[in-house]
Amino acid sequence: MDSTSQDRKQAEGIALPMNVDKGLPTPLPDQLTQELRRLISEGTLRPGDAVPSSRRLAKHLGISRGSVETAYAQLAVEGFLIAAERSATLINPDLPAASRTPHPRHRIPDSPRRRLRNYVDLRPGFGGDDPLREPAFRRAWRESLDVDPGPIDPLGQPRARWAIADYLRLARGMAVDPDEIILTSGSRDGLRLLLSTGISGSIAVENPGFPGLRQAMTDQHLVPLDTASSSSAPTEVGAAVVTPNHQFPHGTPMPVDQRARLLDWAARGDALLVEDDYDSEARFTRTVLPTLFDLASSTGSAARVVHIGTFSTLLTSAVSTGYVIARGETSERLMSMRTALGPAFSPILQMAIASYLGSGGLRRRISRGRRRLRAAEEVVAEIGPIPGLVHDGRTLVIETTQEQAERLLRQLADRGILVASLARGWTGGDEVRHGLVIAHSNVEATVLQEALGEVKTLLSRMQS
Numbered sequence: 001m002d003s004t005s006q007d008r009k010q011a012e013g014i015a016l017p018m019n020v021d022k023g024l025p026t027p028l029p030d031q032l033t034q035e036l037r038r039l040i041s042e043g044t045l046r047p048g049d050a051v052p053s054s055r056r057l058a059k060h061l062g063i064s065r066g067s068v069e070t071a072y073a074q075l076a077v078e079g080f081l082i083a084a085e086r087s088a089t090l091i092n093p094d095l096p097a098a099s100r101t102p103h104p105r106h107r108i109p110d111s112p113r114r115r116l117r118n119y120v121d122l123r124p125g126f127g128g129d130d131p132l133r134e135p136a137f138r139r140a141w142r143e144s145l146d147v148d149p150g151p152i153d154p155l156g157q158p159r160a161r162w163a164i165a166d167y168l169r170l171a172r173g174m175a176v177d178p179d180e181i182i183l184t185s186g187s188r189d190g191l192r193l194l195l196s197t198g199i200s201g202s203i204a205v206e207n208p209g210f211p212g213l214r215q216a217m218t219d220q221h222l223v224p225l226d227t228a229s230s231s232s233a234p235t236e237v238g239a240a241v242v243t244p245n246h247q248f249p250h251g252t253p254m255p256v257d258q259r260a261r262l263l264d265w266a267a268r269g270d271a272l273l274v275e276d277d278y279d280s281e282a283r284f285t286r287t288v289l290p291t292l293f294d295l296a297s298s299t300g301s302a303a304r305v306v307h308i309g310t311f312s313t314l315l316t317s318a319v320s321t322g323y324v325i326a327r328g329e330t331s332e333r334l335m336s337m338r339t340a341l342g343p344a345f346s347p348i349l350q351m352a353i354a355s356y357l358g359s360g361g362l363r364r365r366i367s368r369g370r371r372r373l374r375a376a377e378e379v380v381a382e383i384g385p386i387p388g389l390v391h392d393g394r395t396l397v398i399e400t401t402q403e404q405a406e407r408l409l410r411q412l413a414d415r416g417i418l419v420a421s422l423a424r425g426w427t428g429g430d431e432v433r434h435g436l437v438i439a440h441s442n443v444e445a446t447v448l449q450e451a452l453g454e455v456k457t458l459l460s461r462m463q464s
Contacts (some may be wrong), residue, residue: 001230017044020061024416028063029446040080040091047095049087051081070446077444078120082133122449123456124251124395124439125212125278131315136361137352144351150235152347154339156183156323158352163357164323168309171363172277174294182324182334185344186317187310188216190324191241193341194274194306195220197333201238204271208425208433210248213241213276213308222426227262229256239272246279248425249437251394253289263296268432272330273305278313279394293325304330311353314365321345321353373441379448381438386452387459389433397422398455401434404462408436411458417451 016036020028039045054068061068071088075081080323083089131137149157161178168174184190191213205214207224209308214222225240227247242262244254254262266273274293290298291305310322326334338344356362373394380391388398400408412419422435436455440448 006170018061020063022063023267029070029074030069032061032063032067033074036071036075037080040095045091047091048093049091051091053088065272074089074444074446077447102182120416120443120447121418122438122440122442122448122451123418124210124246124437125313126317126418126439126442131365133317134361134365136359136364137315137356138359140355140359141352143355144348147351147355149347149351152343154341154343155335156181156343157347157350157354160354163354167357167362171366172291174291174307176325180325180327180331182326182338183344183350184308184310184322184324186276186312186320186322187308189320190308190310190322191216193278193324193334194308197330197337199238201236204237205239205427206242206248207427208248209241209427210243210246210276210278211424212243212278213274215425217241218368222427228256237269237271239274240266241274241276242292243276243278245277245289246394247399249395249422249431250390250392251279252392256289256295259289259292259295260299263292263299263301263303263305266305267301270304273303275305275307277307277309296419304328306334311362314369319349321349369441372444375445376440376448379445379452383449383452383456386456387463392437394441396438396440397435398438398459399433400459400462402434403460405434405436405460408455408458412455415452415454419455 018032019040020031022028022033024031036051038044043092045051051057051072054065058065058068072081072083076083076089079092081089081093082092090192149159158178160183161181164181164183165176165178168176182190182193184193195217202221202223203217204225206227209225223237225237225242227242241264242254244259244262244276246252247254262273265271273296274291277291291307292303293305295301296303296305304444305326307325308322309325312320312322315321324334343350380396386398388400390397390399396418399422402423405423409419409421420437420439422437423432426432438452438455440452443451
């Protein structure tokens with residue numbers, strides 16, 4: 001008997017002491033997840049144990065198989081369970097074992113922190129499901145081990161660069177020569193590579209703006225840039241870093257006419273435009289605005305644009321991969337520096353990314369993310385009014401006082417819910433706004449509903 005069959009047989013024989021009640025207002029899947037969390041915390045179910053099949057557990061409890069599958073899916077998202085194709089579902093072997101088994105009469109209360117743990121990451125740029133458990137990505141990784149990557153190219157293995165160029169053509173409508181692509185270990189690595197080639201003068205950043213890349217520019221002189229008004233843009237800067245597809249804080253895209261004005265400003269001042277293509281995939285439809293990189297080419301603009309992309313947002317930071325695209329003298333300097341530094345990440349991982357892209361795995365992952373975004377929108381509509389909530393784009397923004405924001409960030413973190421600070425989007429000045437920024441499509445709908453319920457409760461208590 002193979003190990004998978006043995007796991008299944010053992011799982012079918014487990015007697016799980018749990019109770020669900022169809023007469024309670026709490027949905028059955030929620031009751032079941034709470035009971036399974038309890039059994040794990042008490043040590044009745046231990047790391048590595050197999051759980052019964054959904055069919056057998058549903059029959060044992062007298063409920064629908066769909067309710068069990070929903071509960072199992074929820075626990076898999078939270079990190080309690082690991083599910084694989086044609087294999088038993090297991091308690092995550094990486095979970096810490098329970099230190100003791102409490103007496104049933106002294107049941108550990110199911111606190112918000114234990115219920116949500118640290119798996120609810122609602123910060124923009126974080127969260128999402130783990131690609132290392134995705135069958136398509138695991139298959140791509142295995143295939144990469146059987147492929148000879150050939151001579152190591154510090155700019156990126158040819159197969160990976162061709163796969164990225166094809167992906168950009170299909171997903172972003174970009175016509176890019178694979179030889180123009182330089183692989184990086186993510187967007188920050190791409191920006192640091194660019195900075196290492198030498199940029200004279202100050203660097204303008206959107207104000208407010210997405211704070212991601214700013215963390216890679218702590219040693220630079222930064223000046224605020226209002227992309228909505230070209231007349232107020234600084235005139236003496238060496239470069240400007242912008243995120244046109246995710247305008248902070250609401251996540252709305254920069255309109256085409258505003259992009260054209262930005263290109264005109266950069267051309268007139270000979271400022272290098274650094275385009276961070278963060279979050280371009282997070283949209284309901286396939287309609288996508290042209291990148292600054294493509295817009296400069298199609299309009300004959302003299303503006304110099306460097307396009308920075310990353311797969312880290314889609315594949316999580318556990319798979320830190322990205323690319324930089326430039327032309328002309330800027331491209332030559334980037335390639336020279338990348339060659340001197342060596343490959344950004346392993347050629348084997350490059351082959352895995354190429355296989356994953358070529359098989360359509362990433363496109364399917366993006367589709368799942370869009371479905372999750374639609375479901376998240378429904379949760380926001382159903383949960384009712386949240387004090388201070390403004391929802392005008394792809395993220396939720398809750399404006400509060402500075403004191404309330406600081407308290408909320410601490411209290412939510414204590415409950416295992418991570419959100420972003422609204423104030424981090426400003427570069428100095430007196431117009432800093434305070435509150436929370438929530439990337440509500442990071443998690444499945446049931447997890448989001450629970451997390452937003454905590455946010456709403458805490459806010460209501462503060463403002464009552």
